Amino acid sequence: MRVLFAGTPAVAVPSLDALIKAGFDVVAVLTRPDAPLGRKRVLTPSPVAARAAELGIDIIHASKVDAETTGRIAAAQPDVAAIVAYGGLIPRAALDVPRHGWVNLHFSLLPAWRGAAPVQRSVIAGDDVTGAVTFRLEEGLDTGPVFGTLTESVKPTDTAGDLLERLSHSGAVLLGQTLAAIDAGKAAPQPQSGDVSLAPKLGLDDGRLDWQQPALALNRRSRGVTPEPGAWTTLDGQRVKLEPVALRPEFKDLAPGAVRVEGKSVFVGTGSHAVELGRIQPAGKKMMSSADWARGLATPERVVFE
Structure with a gap:
């Protein structure tokens, strides 16, 4: 199965590696453009871009998925798109490109903590348990039906970074399992149920x-x-x-x-x-x-x- 992978930060890299290891044909990577880092503001590729370059995968740099970017995604001819913390909205035109749609790995137990900072908000709220889900990406904010779920205990000393590091690896396994089920025609996503909470980006x-x-x-x-x-x-x-x-x-x-x-x-x-x-x-x-x-x-x- 041909896969487009969309992601930007370091927590997305384990998922990219897991898909490669599982034998998926990752035909292209969509990631944010190089960003200035450090005191000297040196333009630096995202962790996902750096890893994709090491793997020899074509890279699509885009801060916004516009018509041009959608065209480049379509040219890669993906069967499915996997997205992990890309950092931008995916419009309907791009959502419709892969025949199996887009599968999002999200680090919370949806519908809890929909948004950009689910792990951070979970720790601040004092949750004892969180987790990760894979779901079908829609135009709504993390509203799509869920393919798979895993849970993770929040330790009393966990920082958001600690917890996100663990979830990035266990979630990578879940993402691979989800794509394998889709490829085999055995995936059956279920509507989200439960109380909704929001996790806007931290300032x-x-x-x-x-x-x-x-x-x-x-x-x-x-x-x-x-x-x-x-x-x-x-x-x-x-x-x-x-x-x-x-x-x-x-x-x-x-x-x-x-x-x-x-x-x-x-x-x-x-x-x-x-x-x-x-x-x-x-x-x-x-x-x-x-x-x-x-x-x-x-x-x-x-x-x-x-």
């Missing part, structure tokens, strides 16, 4: 920690926004980046945002009990341990995050 403000909130909410948020867009707070009007904070319920007498240093541990008060800082990156400096940061404070007992 910088989603990473800000409000110390008036309970410790558990701050723990979940700091894990859910790691690695991107990252947790942060402010000190003396400057943004300070933080790695995930840990729960420390034994400290209940700290005011929200107030800092306490005990040995090599740094605690911050919240709306309930304290949390412990992991690593911290003050404005203009590199990421460092909270203990190293605290050693540079003249009067840590007067430090209050805003």
Whole structure:
């Protein structure tokens, strides 16, 4: 079966590799254009583009699937299109090109967390279980009927990056199984059922920690926004980046945002009990341990995050 693969970030690469390993004929890859990265803003191919180049697969770079891009997709003559975090909408004209349609690997248990940031939103919400599904792509936002499902427990220390890494590999297996079932004429997608929740893309403000909130909410948020867009707070009007904070319920007498240093541990008060800082990156400096940061404070007992 001839497959068009659409994807952009690193989490899509295991799916591309899995399809190649399973013997599918990946005739082309659709991915976002090269993007400027780093301080020098060097144009860099997407992880999927880089992997496709290594594999010798034709690459279609497109930030938008317009008529020209649709024509290039049609010229590849795919039987089916597999899409994993491509990062753009697929219009009806392109959806109609493959005879078996488009199969989307989505990292949630649909209809929960429809949208661009399902894993991040799941962690922030405190879900105990999430997963991945393959479904037939439609013009609606993640509304199509489901081919297959897998579940994954959310560990208490999982960041969104940790969880997404595991799902990228288990989901790749699920995607391969789904395409094999379609090729064999045995796929039977079922309509989605259950409560709908939305997972819009995270912005910088989603990473800000409000110390008036309970410790558990701050723990979940700091894990859910790691690695991107990252947790942060402010000190003396400057943004300070933080790695995930840990729960420390034994400290209940700290005011929200107030800092306490005990040995090599740094605690911050919240709306309930304290949390412990992991690593911290003050404005203009590199990421460092909270203990190293605290050693540079003249009067840590007067430090209050805003």
